[in-house]
Each structure stands twice: as C-alpha cells, then as structure tokens.
Amino acid sequence: MRIAIFTETFLPKIDGVVTRLVHTLDHLSALGHEALIFAPHRPPPSYGAHRVVRMPAVPFRPWYPELFLGLPRPRLGRELDAFAPDLVHVVNPVVLGLWGTMVARQRNLPLLASFHTDITQYAVHLRLSFLGPLSRRFLRDVHNQAHVNLCTSQPMVNSARGLGIRRVRLWPKAVDTQRFRPEHASRAMRHRLTDGNPDSPLILYVGRLSFEKRLDWLYAPVTQLDGVRLAFVGSGPAEAALKARFAGTRTVFTGYMSGDELASAYASADVFAFPSDTETLGFGAMESMAAGVPPVGARAGGLPDVIDHERNGLLFTPGDLGDLTDQLRRVLSDHALRERLAARGRSDMEACSWRDATESLVSMYRLAREVHTRFDPPAQRSPFMIERPRQTLGTTTGPRGPGQTSTRIP
Secondary structure (H helix, E strand, O other), X not given: OEEEEEEOOOXXXXXXXXXXXXXXXXXXXHOOOEXXXXXXXXXXXXXXXXXXXXXXXXXXXXXXXXXXXXOOOHHHHHHHHHHOOOEEEEEOOOOHXXXXXXXXXXXXXXXXXXXXOOHHHHHHHOOOHHHHHHHHHHHHHHHOOOOEEEEOOHXXXXXXXXXXXXXXXXXXXXXXXXXXXXXXXXXHHHHHHXXXXXXXXXXXXXXXXXXXXXXXXXXXXXXXXXXXXXXXXXXOOOHHHHHHHOOOOXXXXXXXXXXXXHHHHHHOOOEEEEOOOOOOOOHHHHHHHHOOOOEEEEOOOOHHHOOOEOOOEEEEOOOOHHHHHHHXXXXXXXXXXXXXXXXXXXXXXXXXXXXXXXXXXXXXXXXXXXXXHHOOOOOOOOOOOOOOHHHOEOOEOOOOOOOOOOOOOO
16 A cells, blocks of 8 residues: 655654654555655655655744644645555644645545644643634544544544544554563663662653643652652753753753663653643653553543553642652552552553554555545535535435435444
8 A cells, every 4th residue: 555644743853743653654664555754844855665755844933943834835746646645644734734635635535634632732831722712623624524533542532523523543552562671771871860879769751841741740749759869851842941940959851862772761760750631642651661660640631541540550630749749659659569550561561562553554544445435525625614514524425316325434
C-alpha cells in the first residue's frame, strides 16, 4: 500500500506524535508498505525508505514559537499525484493537515485522520480561550471529512465522539520495550540525575519543558518531601521559567537525552512524575513503565488508559498538589508497593508492541478504503462549513432508489 502522510510535526522535533510516527514508519516498511511524508519546516529529506517532502512553515509566535505551521504550495499537489497514493493519512490536521484533507477530497482518495492533540485544551493553556468554540468546530468538521478517524487512547475516543467526530476507532498504544528496560539502570546516571547524591530518593520527568505540561506543580513535592531529588530531562519553551522557579531546590535540569542515555535515565529513577493534564496518551509514562519505574500521573486525558491506579502506577487529581505529593510519597516510601507497581507496569508494556499497533493501523487503512469504495463521499465543501447530519459520510449511501434504506457506518 502507498500512503501519503501529512503531519503538522516531524523530525528533528521530538514529541509523542513524532515518536509514534517514526516507529510506525519503521514497521510500515517491514510490512511492505511505502509512505510519502509531507512535513513542515526543516525535516530530513527521508526517513528510512520513505521520502519526506519539506513544506515551508511559519512559527506560531508569540504563543508557541517551537510549533511551525506548514504552508501549502503548488508542489504539494504535484508531489501527491506523482506518488499516486492508495490512501491519505492526515496527522493532527490543523494547517498542513487541512490542506492534505482538501487535496485528498479533491482527488477522491480514501482519507484517514488521526487525533493526537486536543487543540481546544491547548488554546486554554496558551491563553487563547476565545478560540475554544472555533477550535471545537474546526476539529469536528475537518475530521468528519475522513472515512475513518483514529485516536490513541480510549478516553480520547470518547472525547472525539463528544466533539461530534464520527467514525472513530482506537489506534492501539505501543512502546519500545527493547530500548527501555530495567537493566539499563546505572549508578553513574543516578549520580548525574541527583547532582551527586545517588542514595537520595529520585523523582524523574522526561519530555518537553512546556507550560501546558504543568511541571510547576512538581515544586510542591520537591520542597515538601524530605531529601527528595527531582530531575527534568528535556528542553522546551518553559525551561528558563522552570529554572527560575526551582532555583534553590534539589532539582537538576539535564537538557535533551536520547537513545541509550535516555533509556538509562528512565531506569535509574525511583518514580516517574507526569503532572500534565492534557496528554492524549502519555508515552513518557509508558516508557518509564517499560524501564521498570512506576509512574504517578494526572487522572486526566489519555493517562488513565495507560496508568491503572494501584495496579501499575498511581493517579492524582489534577490541580490537587497535596494529592500529587502524597502519591509520590507513597511510591518513594513503600518499597514493596514500588516493586509491585514496577513489575506489573513492565509486564503490561511487554504486551504493547509497535508491530501489533502498526498492523492495526494498516487494518484501519483498509477499512478507510472500503468505506470510500462502498459509500459516495460527501459533497465537496470547505471543512469550515457546519456539517449537516444528512450529508455526513456514512449516514446514507447517497441518493436512494425504490426499496433502498439508509445505511450507517458504526
């Protein structure tokens, strides 16, 4: 199968969406499929056997300068036609994904869209609350152009359906359990993460240092729990503000890590703290569990789909810093609990392979092609228009003759 992928973010940027994409591309190759990736800003010219088409982009200033909004150009359509895809996959459609949606519809191609970021929540965190109603309508109307929509966790499936998005399916979670393993724990890494105090209890966070991640909430536990050390692994727009906030506390900022170094950082901690309440899945929690380190995460977004409270990790009530501190204290002070959560977390992650997740994705590609073949696509219209239920793909087979009945795609 030949798949054209339009993504709002790609390498060299690293985040949850990119992590999923690169592992998926690896396994699409192994399964005999070929992809053409349209990505903004300065992506590499290729990834593995897959070619990457660079799209010009502008930074989303001043709100999120690390996010680049891809801009369409005539080359987009020519590249797509030359590739002759069997299907178009738009990832987190906002600007570039919107154009990917439109060119797919213009060419009457099967279309699958995946929902990775709830931009309505991000609008609140970026103090753009007035965009909330518009963003909800945008998400609904763009995604409802697709023959199949995918979400990366069951809570986000429910959220998407609540927004009025139709034809929603689950894209199973996965993690690299070969890269992230308990055996990668290192005394030298622990020495680094604790600023030379390897015998102190260690709380770890790995990921982007951005304001919507609620990392300032970790100030409470690091100042209230005796002798506890905190390490931030990563970088991002909130780094300077966080360094100022945590100045004088037992906190280390390591900067960006990858590969074996990152695997060692995960495995060398006692507990992984994930305070973000906007995650649609939470790869950080999954990677820590694969590394044998129990997570404490917010009871929000997609994290409850990863963290089963009291079974493989602990959850806290978002915004309740006392609860966050108490849950971290429990893991750090109760060795038996920590060992039990760690063992179950590792076992759970061993069942989440990228091969299985990619095979599931390919089955969704086939479903999108089947839906496209069986049902007339909706009338061509701007995704910004309010959708009328009777015109929605999958609601009917189109014009009905005598004896025909309405058919709905579940």
